Amino acid sequence: MIATLSATSFAVLVWTVVLLVVAVLVYTGYVIATDAGLV
Amino acid sequence: MVSETVVLSLTVVTLAAFTVSGLWYSSSRIGSVEDFISARNSAGRGMTTATLISSVMGVWILLTPAEAGAAFGGIAAVAGYAVGESLPMLVYMKLGPRIRALIPEGHSLTEYVLARYGPAMYVFVLVVSLFYMFIFLSAELTGITSALQLIAGVPRWQTATLIGGFVLVYTGYGGLRASIFTDTLQTLLILPLLVVSAVGAIFALGGTATIHRQVVTADPTLLDPTFFTGLRFGFWVAIAILGAELINQSWWQRIYAARDQETLRHGFRTAALANFLLVFLAGLFGVIARGYVDIVTDPASEAYNASIAFFVLLNEAFPEWLVLVVVLLALLLVMSTADTLFNAMASIVTTDLPRLLNDPSDRTLTLSARALTVVGALAAIYVSVRARSVLRLFLLADLLGAAVMVPVLSGLYSEQVSGAGVLSSSIVGLAVGLVYLPNQTVRSALTALPGVGSALPTPDFLYAFVGAAVVSTALTLITARLSDAAFDLDRLSREIHRLDEPAADDGEEGWE
Numbered sequence: 079m080i081a082t083l084s085a086t087s088f089a090v091l092v093w094t095v096v097l098l099v100v101a102v103l104v105y106t107g108y109v110i111a112t113d114a115g116l117v
Numbered sequence: 118m119v120s121e122t123v124v125l126s127l128t129v130v131t132l133a134a135f136t137v138s139g140l141w142y143s144s145s146r147i148g149s150v151e152d153f154i155s156a157r158n159s160a161g162r163g164m165t166t167a168t169l170i171s172s173v174m175g176v177w178i179l180l181t182p183a184e185a186g187a188a189f190g191g192i193a194a195v196a197g198y199a200v201g202e203s204l205p206m207l208v209y210m211k212l213g214p215r216i217r218a219l220i221p222e223g224h225s226l227t228e229y230v231l232a233r234y235g236p237a238m239y240v241f242v243l244v245v246s247l248f249y250m251f252i253f254l255s256a257e258l259t260g261i262t263s264a265l266q267l268i269a270g271v272p273r274w275q276t277a278t279l280i281g282g283f284v285l286v287y288t289g290y291g292g293l294r295a296s297i298f299t300d301t302l303q304t305l306l307i308l309p310l311l312v313v314s315a316v317g318a319i320f321a322l323g324g325t326a327t328i329h330r331q332v333v334t335a336d337p338t339l340l341d342p343t344f345f346t347g348l349r350f351g352f353w354v355a356i357a358i359l360g361a362e363l364i365n366q367s368w369w370q371r372i373y374a375a376r377d378q379e380t381l382r383h384g385f386r387t388a389a390l391a392n393f394l395l396v397f398l399a400g401l402f403g404v405i406a407r408g409y410v411d412i413v414t415d416p417a418s419e420a421y422n423a424s425i426a427f428f429v430l431l432n433e434a435f436p437e438w439l440v441l442v443v444v445l446l447a448l449l450l451v452m453s454t455a456d457t458l459f460n461a462m463a464s465i466v467t468t469d470l471p472r473l474l475n476d477p478s479d480r481t482l483t484l485s486a487r488a489l490t491v492v493g494a495l496a497a498i499y500v501s502v503r504a505r506s507v508l509r510l511f512l513l514a515d516l517l518g519a520a521v522m523v524p525v526l527s528g529l530y531s532e533q534v535s536g537a538g539v540l541s542s543s544i545v546g547l548a549v550g551l552v553y554l555p556n557q558t559v560r561s562a563l564t565a566l567p568g569v570g571s572a573l574p575t576p577d578f579l580y581a582f583v584g585a586a587v588v589s590t591a592l593t594l595i596t597a598r599l600s601d602a603a604f605d606l607d608r609l610s611r612e613i614h615r616l617d618e619p620a621a622d623d624g625e626e627g628w629e
Binding site: 080081082083085088089092093095096098099100102103105106107109110111112113114 | 341
C-alpha cells in the first residue's frame with residue numbers, strides 16, 4: 079500500500095526543513111560571532 | 118544555458134576571494150609543521166562547528182542525495198541518506214573525546230593504528246584511508262566539472278584547473294589553519310545560499326502544492342516515507358557512509374584542532390543536525406526533478422541522468438539568477454571539501470615521515486607536507502579531467518571503510534583486540550562484502566578465480582555493506598575473546614608525540 083504524503087504534509091515538511099536550516103545558520107553565526115568577541 | 122563567461126568570472130572571483138582570505142589568515146599562524154597539519158586546540162566553538170559542517174558538505178550533496186531521491190526510493194531514500202550523513206557525527210561525539218584523552222598529542226588515524234596494531238594493519242589502513250580520500254576528492258572535482266559543463270558549457274579542464282589551482286595555493290601555504298578559517302566563511306555562505314536556492318526553486322516551480330501534484334503524478338511512491346525500496350537503500354547507504362567517514366583523516370585532524378573536549382562535542386552535535394537537514398533538503402530536489410523533467414532512472418540505460426537530476430532540473434526550470442546562486446553554492450561546497458581533503462591526505466603521510474627519514478627538521482616536515490599537498494591536488498585534478506564518473510570506485514572505498522571501521526576503532530576501548538585479529542577480521546569482512554558488491558570490475562575479477570565464479574551469490578548492496586560490517590564486527594569480538602593479548606592503552610600516549618618535539622623512545626614494546 080502506498081502512503082503518499084498529502085499536499086499539506088509535504089508543505090509542512092519542506093518549510094520545516096527550510097526553517098531549521100535557517101535556525102542552524104543563525105545559531106552557527108551567533109556562536110562564531112561570540113568566539114570572535116563580536117557579541 | 119547561462120553564459121560561460123559569467124560562470125567563469127564568478128568562479129575566478131570566488132576562488133580568488135577565498136584564496137586571499139586563507140593566505141591572510143594563515144600568514145602569521147604557521148610556525149611549525151604542527152600548525153600546518155594539526156592546528157592543535159586552536160578552534161573555538163564557532164570555527165569547530167563550521168569546519169565540521171562544511172568539510173563534509175561537498176558538491177556531492179547536489180548530486181548523490183538528489184540521485185537517491187530520483188532513482189533509489191524517493192523521500193524514504195533521501196531520509197535514509199540524511200540519517201547516514203549525520204550518524205558519523207554522532208559517533209564522533211563519543212569517539213572524539215576518547216581519542217583526545219587516550220592520545221593527547223596525536224595527529225592521525227594511521228599513527229594510532231601503527232602504535233596499536235603494528236605495521237601490517239597500518240599499511241592496510243593507510244591504503245584504505247588514502248584511497249577513500251583520493252576518490253572523494255576526485256569525485257568532488259568530477260562533480261563540479263560535470264555540473265559547470267552542463268550548465269554553462271565550461272570545459273572540464275578549465276574548471277578542474279581553476280578550482281584545484283586556487284585551493285592548492287591557500288591550502289599548500291596555510292595548511293589546516295587556512296582550511297578551517299575558509300571553512301568557517303564558507304559555512305556562513307553555504308547555509309543561506311542553500312536556503313535561497315531552495316526557497317527560490319519552490320517559488321519558481323509554482324509552490325509546494327504544484328510541486329506535490331507534479332511529483333505524485335509522476336510517481337506517488339516518491340512521496341511515500343514508508344516506501345520499502347527507499348528505506349532499504351537508506352539502511353545500506355547509512356552503513357556505507359559511516360564506514361567511509363570513520364576512516365576519514367579529516368575528522369581526526371579536527372578532533373585535535375578543537376579547543377577542548379566540550380567544544381568538540383558541541384561541534385559534532387550541531388554538525389549532525391546540520392548534515393541531516395542539508396542532505397535532506399538537497400535530496401528533495403531529486404524527488405522534485407522527477408515531476409518536472411525527464412529523468413532516466415534505469416542505470417543500464419545510456420541516457421541515465423538521475424545522477425545529475427538536480428542540475429537537469431536547474432537547467433530546464435530555474436531562472437538564470439537562481440542558476441548563478443547554485444553555481445556559487447556549488448563552488449563553495451567543492452572548495453570547502455577540497456581544501457580539507459588536500460590537507461588531510463598530506464597530513465596522513467607527513468605524520469609518518471619522522472619514522473622514514475632520519476630525524477627530519479621541522480622545516481623539512483613542513484616542506485614535505487606542502488609538497489604532498491601539491492602531489493595529491495595534481496593527481497586529483499588529472500583524474501577529474503579524465504574520468505566520467507568515479508561513483509563505482511566511491512562505493513568500493515565505502516565498502517573498505519565498512520569492513521575496517523569496527524576492527525580499527527575497537528582498539529580504542531578494548532585491550533584484548535590484537536593486530537592479527539583485527540587484520541584478519543577486516544579482510545574476511547571485506548571478502549564477504551566484495552562477493553555481494555554490484556561492481557562489474559570486482560565481479561569480473563572474482564569470476565575469473567577458479568571455483569568461485571559459479572558460487573557467487575546475486576549481487577546486492579544491502580548484503581555487501583551489512584555483510585562487511587557485521588562479519589568484521591563479529592570476528593573482531595570472537596578473536597578478542599579468544600586472544601590472550603593485553604595491550605596497555607596508556608602506551609598510545611607514550612608512543613605518539615608532537616612532531617615539533619624530539620622523538621622519545623618509540624615503539625619498543627612490541628605489538629600484540
